[in-house]
Each structure stands twice: as structure tokens, then as C-alpha cells.
Amino acid sequence: MDLAIIDGRLIDPATGLDRRGGLFVRDGRIAAVGEAPAGFAPAATLDARGLVVAPGFVDLSARLREPGLEYKATLESELRAAVAGGVTSLACPPDTDPPLDEPGLVQMLRHRARLLNQAHVYPVGALTQRLAGEALTEMGELADAGCVAFSNADHPLADTQVLLRALQYAQTFGHRVWLRPQDAHLARGGVAHEGVVATRLGLPTVPAIAETVALSTIFALARETGSRVHVARLSSAGGVAMLRAAKAEGLRVTADVGVHHLHLCDVDIGWFDPQARFVPPLRGTRDREALRAALADGTIDAVCSDHAPVDDDAKLLPFAEAEPGATGLELLLPLTLQWARDAGLPLLAALDRITRRPADLLGVDAGTLRVGGPADVCVFDPDEPWRVLPPELSSQGKNSPFAGLEVVGRARWTIVGGHVVHAARR
């Protein structure tokens, strides 16, 4: 089916494109950008006047909770949430039940996702069996089954020998390794940033040195092995400084940050609000400002939703017992736009962090409006204010520290493979 999206503001960070015009889709691929090809007779036309036409967003971390955790969320609900948020490609971490450490599980997940025909799902395989940090998984088999990278999710490897071997083995075959920089011992039992707030509230802490000590280990191993390493969910100013130095030194390291950590800090815990419980924990204002600046200057490569649908029961517990995380897929766009507005960055730069850069990190053909590329597109209103009302979110996870607050920027249409998979109710 031929589709025309006309009169929009076309923005494509991968090509530096920012102009008015149309986007023309044929056979699931982008046929032309700007003017319609000769004789193009679309079956459907979307009027994008006043709207931005951008590549569909690429999210480096969205938990879909399948297999095994369907009481929290399902592929149906979360992929609907993805396209409602303009996300057309996402990577899902391996911390499911069982974890993604078997090719069969990965194949089943991808098969289920394909049948739903919504966002593209790129599983991240487990780096170690059962995420136990002891024995390596069959990375080759898992990659053949569709894993685009390997990580131990939020279970950092305590054993540095295992970590070294994981990096060496992955490098042998060119597999991507993503690591959460957190020292398992220093973080033991902690639930909040070590700072004034945790001291007041008497909460056990995950100190910032849990991140910097882990980063020094990761960077030393990357230096030793020459491995390419991606650092997931950076959280501290100290970590940002180390990342900057590692990049200046020429290490092949990249990093991302969760979108909530650009806006919130430990003070937002208030009186033990479980909606502000995250892994890594929300840190101090100095840390938050360092993360924002590092994303702006490119030290941090990408921002992700770190989507974690959590059922209400798991949040209605004392702070330390409450499950960490927040729903994020439908908030990635407005929270990224908010960061860019605050930082004085143009839309092109804002979208860069949720399109081209994460697509590069995943190594998938996505995140651009290149002619001939897949027609994965988000048409959004960058100025539309909307209130985050949990019952109206598509995600089964209704928990958000932004519940009840107004945000700006919302997807109008989301197109995957040339098909309109989401049209906002108006």
C-alpha cells in the first residue's frame, strides 16, 4: 500500500535533514523524501501540517515481561505502548523468567512479536546462564536466534574473571556486550543514593562509588582486551567523568542513560515515594546535571526509556521492598523533548539521541528516513501538552513518578513497515 505523509516538518538526524515536505512510502520502504515520485498515487494520505515527521524511535531498554512475568505485562500491551509512544524498534533486556539464555526462548519471543506486527523487538541475550554470573551462555546460538547484544541486566557480574572471559569470548565473535556498571558488593542491600536524603530517611544506600569502582574495572578490562563495551544506565557525575576520560583515551566504549534520571533526583523520593525507586537509584542534583550535560555534549550516546512495567501491588510496599522501575515507553518522547528544551538544543539534536544513535548501538537498520530504508516513522506534535493519566496509558505498567503531571509532545501516528500501527485518538 502506498502512503503519503504530507506537509510535515521532516527531521532525520542521520542525514541532518530538517525541512518541510512529504514522506512517501511504498512496499514498506521509504520511496522518497521531500517531493512525491512521479506518478505516486497513495492509497492513504496523512496530513502532517504542524507536525514533525521523524524516524520511529529506537529504545535501548524496554522490559516486555515475557516470558514468565505476564502478570506485570504482555507483549500485546507493551508493544501497543511502544507504538503509542512512537517507538518502532526496541531492545528488551534478558531479565525475564526464565532469563533469555536459551535460543528457543529468543525465537519464541521474536515469533510472538512478529505476529503482533507492532514495534520491532530486538532481544538482548543473557551474558551468563540464568544471569547467575558463573557460566557463559551460547552467545553464537543466541545471536543466530536474534539476540543483538548480551548483558547480565541488573545483575552485575561480581566475578571479574568471568567478566574478563565474557568480554574476550564476545569479542572473538564480534558480539556486543552491555554492562550495568555497579559493584555487586558495594551495592549490596542498597535502595537509594548515598546522600543527604538517604541519611535523613534511614534508607540503605547504593553509593556512587559502586558505579565508579565498577567502571574502573570495566574500563581496565576493555583496555586490556580491546573489547567494545556499552555501559548501560549511567547514573553519577563521577561515572560521567570516567566515561569522558575513557573516550578521550580511545577506548571503544559507549553509554546510555535512562530518561527518568535526566529529570529526577533523590529529593523526589519525598516521604518514601516508591514511584521514585529506580535501579540505579536516582542520585543527587549534581549527578543529574552531569548526566544532562553529558547527553548534550555526546559523552553519553543515547537516552532510553528503561521501561519497567510494574504491577500496583509491587509498588504498594515500603520503599525498600517496592519493585524498582517505572513505565517509560509512552514518556520517552516528551521527557527527551523536555531535556532538549531545557538544554537549549534543537529538535534535530533531541531526536538524534532516540533515533540514529541507539540504532547504531544496536547495529540495526532503523532510526533514519533514508530512501530505501524501512518505513518506520513517527509523526508527532512537539507542542501538544497532555497529562500523564495512568489509566489512559497503553502499557500494563501504570506506575510513573510523572503520574498526574503535564508533559509536552505526543505521537500522532506511528508507522512500522509502511503500516499505520498507531493513530492517536483526537
Add this chain to the structure above:
Amino acid sequence: MTARAATAPPPPPGARPRHPQLNAEGKLTHLLTLEGLPAEAIEGILDAAEPFVSIGEREVKKVPLLRGKTIFNLFFESSTRTRTTFEIAAKRLSADVVNLNIGVSSTSKGETLLDTIDNLCAMNADVFVVRHGQSGAPHLIARHLVATGRHHVHVINAGDGRHAHPSQGLLDLYTIRHYKRDFRALSVVIVGDVLHSRVARSLIHGLTTLGAPDVRVVGPATLLPPFVESLGVRPFHDMRAGLDGCDVVVMLRLQSERMRGALLPSSGEYFKHYGLTAEKLARAKPDAIVMHPGPMNRGVEIDSPVADGERSVILPQVTFGIAVRMAVMSTIAGN
């Protein structure tokens, strides 16, 4: 601007409460922490406690202030002493008291904390006295009561994790006021495991609110919280320097499990550095008082001659504790 944004309803009630201890009229309706309470509210409870001290000395130790009210002592962490003093206080106010020692086993039975609260509310509870191992558990209960519209049910925090033990803080303040009268000229020293101590946090908030100009904490770096200065206190590692010229010494209980980790090498070495002996106490003012929230570990944090000495006010603390808890319950839930 879309029509939807313009007509969006306000955030759900209870999502972002104002000060969680106050009701819509600004009256104290729960006691969760001393942090943030106005000095007048604290002094009001201390004043209310004065007449209750003498009630304990009467033949008939009862007043009808809570007649007809049902108070649940909800102890998710075992405690004989605190539970008993709350029970006595409630009975002297003529309330009906139910003790529930829930322990850790209840969570393995599958009932959540808020399920327990809902069930007890269905039995027409008026006051929950809550002890819980997790910081913030009483706040969660208070927020739940507001969110479910049960504004007539009150929560008293009887100790949550490392966070707060406000009734203990109040009885400590009462004791200090009884012996020293004016907070505005006092040096108060708190010695021991401040990191894990809800008693220390509550007392610090109370003292700084009532204007004590010099509050010090003493302990090894492993047992003082990072950024403890942010609470308005001066940290010391040397106990003798910390005690120098002080008016009040508060010794904290050292939990035996602290010896099992890497926080301390042994109770003997702890006593050598931080145990209160007559020799160390000589650094304090001659009329300094010695306090301890109990139960004491003699020979670990305090030497017996000091604990039983003439400057010790540890037993009066217990007596005042009942009066202060009567004052708390009658202030919050009185007829």
C-alpha cells in the same frame, strides 16, 4: 492546546500528599517522624505528658480520654519493651488494646502489609501503633488510609527501620527537659551506632527543632551515616573529645548483629573506644545526665557502675515514656 489537556482532572488524591502527618485542617493526625514538626507541636505533646506522669502514681491509674477506642499494636518486628509501654499507656487512657506480633512470617503467608491494615480497619480500628523493619512503612500505611478515605484512623510510628522512632525521641526530649529545663543552652552527645539508629535520628530532629545549639554524634566511621552533618550535628570519632563539657550523654544500643559484618571487629574493642565508663564520663559536665533507650548491653556500650550511677536517668526515661505515649495517643486520637 487540546481540549483534553484543558479538562484533565487533577492528580488522584493521595498521590502527592502534603505533610503526611497533618490532616486537611493542619492538625496532627499521625505521628510518623519528628522531622518537620513545628516546635509548638512537640512542646504541646511534652506539656500534655506532664499530668500523665502523676496518674501513674495514683491508686487508680486510669483516665477516660480514649474510652471506646480500639488500638492495635502492630509489631512486624519483635519488641517487648516498646510494645508494653504503648499497651500500658493505652490502657491508662481506657482504650481497648489488641497486640499483634506479626513478625516476618506473615509476608511468607502472602498477606501484604496493606491487606493487614484493610482487615483491621474492617474491625473498626482507631489507632495503629506500628513497628516495622523497613524505613517508611508507617508512611505507607498513613498514605493508604488517606487514599482510601479513612481519615479517622491514626498511625503512630513505634519504630521503622533506621528512619524514626518519634515516641522514643519525645520521651528523650521530655527527660532532658525534666532535668535540664532549657534546650537553648545544651550540649547533647549521642554515642554509638548512629547509622542504624532510628532513635538517634528522631532525637536529633527534636533537639534541633527545640533549639539545642550543640548536638554531637560519636562513633567510628563505619557507624556514622555519611553526610550526618546535614542533620545539624557535629561528628566525632574520639569519644573523650566528643563528651567534652556536655550536659547530656545518650548511649545507643549496639545490636549484636553489627559484630558479624565488617562494621566492627569485636564488642571488646568497641567498649574500649566507645563504651561509657566513669573515666570517660568525667569529660562531661559534673551535672551531666546519662540516658539510654534500652535494652542495655552492659559491658558493651555502657559500664555497669555508670548505668546504675547517680547521673543515670535510664529508669526515669521508662516512666516518662508511658506518660509521653499517653500524651501522643490522646493528642492524636483523643475524644
